[in-house]
Amino acid sequence: MEFVRLGRTNENVSVAGLGCGGHSRLGMARGASSEEAADLVRRALDLGINFIDTAMAYGTEEAVGLGMQGHDRSNIFVSTKSLVGRGGGETDPERYTAAEFAENLDDSLRKLKTDYVDLWHLHGVGVKQLDYAREVLLPEMKRQQEAGKIRFIGITEIFRHDTEHELLRAALPHDEYDVVMVGFNLLNPSARKTIFPLTMKNDVGTLIMFAVRRGLNSAANTREAIEAMIELDDVDPAAINPEDPLDFLRETPGVKSQIEAAYRFCRYEPGAHVILTGTGSAEHLEENVESILAPPLPDETLAKLKAIFGDSSKASGN
Numbered sequence: 127m128e129f130v131r132l133g134r135t136n137e138n139v140s141v142a143g144l145g146c147g148g149h150s151r152l153g154m155a156r157g158a159s160s161e162e163a164a165d166l167v168r169r170a171l172d173l174g175i176n177f178i179d180t181a182m183a184y185g186t187e188e189a190v191g192l193g194m195q196g197h198d199r200s201n202i203f204v205s206t207k208s209l210v211g212r213g214g215g216e217t218d219p220e221r222y223t224a225a226e227f228a229e230n231l232d233d234s235l236r237k238l239k240t241d242y243v244d245l246w247h248l249h250g251v252g253v254k255q256l257d258y259a260r261e262v263l264l265p266e267m268k269r270q271q272e273a274g275k276i277r278f279i280g281i282t283e284i285f286r287h288d289t290e291h292e293l294l295r296a297a298l299p300h301d302e303y304d305v306v307m308v309g310f311n312l313l314n315p316s317a318r319k320t321i322f323p324l325t326m327k328n329d330v331g332t333l334i335m336f337a338v339r340r341g342l343n344s345a346a347n348t349r350e351a352i353e354a355m356i357e358l359d360d361v362d363p364a365a366i367n368p369e370d371p372l373d374f375l376r377e378t379p380g381v382k383s384q385i386e387a388a389y390r391f392c393r394y395e396p397g398a399h400v401i402l403t404g405t406g407s408a409e410h411l412e413e414n415v416e417s418i419l420a421p422p423l424p425d426e427t428l429a430k431l432k433a434i435f436g437d438s439s440k441a442s443g444n
Contacts, residue, residue, distance in 0.1 A: 127174025128419060130399050132203075133331030135278050135304050137244070139203050141393060142418040143177035143333065144170040144411075145404035146186040149340070153406025160189040167193025169408045171202070173415055177400050179307075179333065181207035181249055182234055191239035199240060205305075205333070206234045207249030207282060210259050215252030216287045224266040231270055245305055246270070247280035253292050264302060278304040278331075285309025285336050286442045291321050298324040305331035309442055310398065312391045312431050313341055313351060316439035322397030332399045337392040338385050338414075341443035345384065348372055351443060360440040365433065378427045386417035391431065394422040 129138045144167065146152050152163035167178065167190055180190045187206060194202055208230040213219035222230065231246060246267060248259050259281075267279050281303045283293045294306055298321070306325060310317045314336075325332050341351030352371045355361040367373050372384055381387045392401050403414040422428075 127176075127415075129176075132399050133305060133325070134329040135245075135331055137203055139177040139400055140175045141399070141401060142173075142175055142415045143179055143400040143402045144175050145335065145402035146178065146180040146190060147184040148335075148404035150404050150406040151184050152186050152189055152404075154186060154189065156406055158406060160192060163189035163406075164192035166406070166408060166411065169411060171197055173412065175415070176201060177203045177205070179205040179402055180238075181247075182230055183207070183209055183249060187234055187237035191237055195239065203244045204238065204240065205245040205247065205280070206238065206243050207247035207280075208234070209249045210251055210255045210263065215250045215255050215284050218252050218254045221255070221258055222263070224262055227263050227266050228270060231275060235275065242275050242277065244276075245278045245280050246276040247282050247305075247307065249282055250284045251281055251293055251297075252284060253288070253296060256293060256296055260297075260300070260302065280305040280307065280331075280333075282307035282333075282335075283309065286444045289314055289316070289442050290439045291317060294321050295324075298328070298330065301328050301330075303330060305333060307333040307335055307402075309336040310334050310392055310395065311336050311338070311342060311443045312388055313348075313355070313435055313443045314438050314441050315395075315432075315435060318395065318397075322395070326397050332397060334392050334395075334398050334401045336443055337401050337403070338388045339442070339444045341441065342388045343385060345370055345372065345376075348384070351441060355438060355441050358440045360438045361434065374430060375427065378424060380421075381423070381427075382417075382420075385414075386420060387423060387427075389414065389417035390420050390423050391428075393418050393420075
């Protein structure tokens with residue numbers, strides 16, 4: 127495993143992070159039990175992953191807690207989250223009071239079987255929620271930090287609805303967060319221009335989500351995703367093979383697969399720290415870790431990707 131300094135947290139964390147949400151949720155989205163999901167956490171730890179990202183909304187905190195049992199807690203960096211309200215930020219539902227928000231943290235700690243988390247995020251924050259989060263919930267996060275229940279404070283965007291990073295562009299200038307979770311992939315690298323300059327300026331750690339989702343997990347799904355991008359004028363159709371838009375990527379010498387290339391693309395982006403990978407399979411996890419640890423893509427391949435997708439910002443690749 128390779129490790130990276132997570133911004134101003136000064137923590138050395140694995141470049142591959144186990145993502146416990148997404149479409150799989152450690153296999154629990156497809157019927158795996160908490161104990162079966164915990165086996166995947168154990169395998170991640172065996173592979174040298176020391177960064178685990180879960181959330182109250184994922185339903186995987188208990189599995190993470192089970193998987194960490196018997197391991198030195200001080201060697202594991204645990205990230206969890208609470209929504210601002212009773213539902214996703216894209217709909218701006220009834221918001222939690224500061225006391226209810228603190229209760230969410232206590233519930234997470236119980237499920238994780240720990241007395242502190244390394245990183246607690248405001249989860250999936252919508253732009254309309256930001257002022258409330260800053261004025262009411264962020265002070266509570268700082269109180270919990272002073273009480274020793276959390277070490278660092280973070281915020282995550284809703285990339286599938288906020289592909290141009292409106293939330294993080296509004297939040298980062300206040301310099302109140304130690305770590306942010308941001309969507310970034312080869313179909314939408316817009317964070318390169320709008321987010322990473324801000325995080326690097328203030329030494330903010332970054333967690334990369336959506337490195338590989340449905341739009342990049344097969345040639346057929348990529349073709350479908352890029353057709354939608356063309357309709358949005360987000361990609362020039364003249365720049366690609368419409369039947370197989372990423373054929374050149376898979377044909378690059380040393381590239382084993384499109385998925386591998388997508389992880390390598392994110393791994394070496396300046397400003398990117400932890401590349402999150404989610405799965406319900408130990409074999410798949412091992413393949414993804416191998417991809418994240420592979421060398422950078424060739425310069426000529428990166429140049430071609432930039433020419434095609436460098437200005438794209440309207441798709442998440444989900």
